[in-house]
Amino acid sequence: MSASEVPPPGAPPPPSPPGDAVPSQQESVAELLRVVLGLTESLVFEFDAEGHYLSAWTHSDSLLVMPREAFLGRHISQTMDPQTAALTLESIQRVLARGQPDRFEYSVEVEGGRRWFSADATLVPHRPGVAFMVRDITRQKTLELSLLQADRLAALGTLAAGVAHEVSNPLGYISSNLHFIEEGLAELRRALGEAPGLERLAHTLEECEEALDEARQGTTRIRNVVGDLKTFARGEDTRPGDERADVRRAMEMSINMAMPELRHRARMVWHPEEVPLVRGSESRLGQVFLNLLLNAAQAIPEGAPEKNTVEARLRAEDGKVVVEIRDTGQGIPPENLKRIFEPFFTTRPAGVGTGLGLAICHSIIIAMQGELTVESTVGQGTCFRVLLPTT
Known part of the structure; x- marks a missing residue:
């Protein structure tokens, strides 16, 4: 551009050449918001006073119960469970009445499993409703x-x-x-x-x-x-990685402790083989096995131990130690099977189970670089399988 072609001060910039599209300010802000939401694993929703979605911003739909576009215009009760919907409506009313921010936590089932969220609600100047910044705190x-x-x-x-x-x-x-x-x-x-x-x-x-x-x-x-x-x-009295665990001894210790619960429900069948030591805590392994044995016992009603079994097997396979605990109990429905390792998930009545046992077992085995899996058929029983590396 020559000197004579320089626009005067205050003049608008020249139009971009055709084909060289420049995003609008609104598009740039929306893209920046998507980047920020992706970095913070957050969601932003806006509701009117009655609880209808006015807008929704996300980095992706993976944390949503339905595609983002499907939220707009719907009432919160159509997308969330009654408890979460009620918490959201109460928060909206508090923010509108007091003009002060509000916060609550909730959990919801999404495609990847149950997730926990923290919702911060606030008024936004020159906007018609209440905005929520929702963070994934799982x-x-x-x-x-x-x-x-x-x-x-x-x-x-x-x-x-x-x-x-x-x-x-x-x-x-x-x-x-x-x-x-x-x-x-x-x-x-x-x-x-x-x-x-x-x-x-x-x-x-x-x-x-x-x-x-x-x-x-x-x-x-x-x-x-x-x-x-x-x-x-x-418990553990050595540094992680320094201790070697005898899997057979840990299992036999757990069987002894579980027998008062087992003997009235099923026959205990134990098939041990000689296996190498594994890296990890023997007491922690005992905690895992005891929990799995008690779960197996509680899946079988009392009164007919001669008709039911809890079977434990120990073997070495492909460089790993494999432990299987199989019961002839009532089994786990498919809709619950994918959630049994989630903290606080339980199908037992309130006051009977906390839902933490299997979650802790899973974390212990993962910390030992192992695997904990489950297979179950309703009416036939359940099998938990623990795989532990030997090196």
């Missing part, structure tokens, strides 16, 4: 739940270790006294054998010895359970 929420569960497990571990210690002391002298009685009865039997006409007393003595033997078996059982509790409660 990772933060999962971490919070894991930390909460870790604290609870630490407290439970301390309690279990204390109980185990308190039980060990009286168990020691009970065991010693039983041994003393056993020796005394043996001496008495020898004396009775030398005296004629005391057959009835000898029979009574034999029954006492049988009862004593059962008592000794009970104390041995208690000692084993106490030892398992101590192992379970000890």
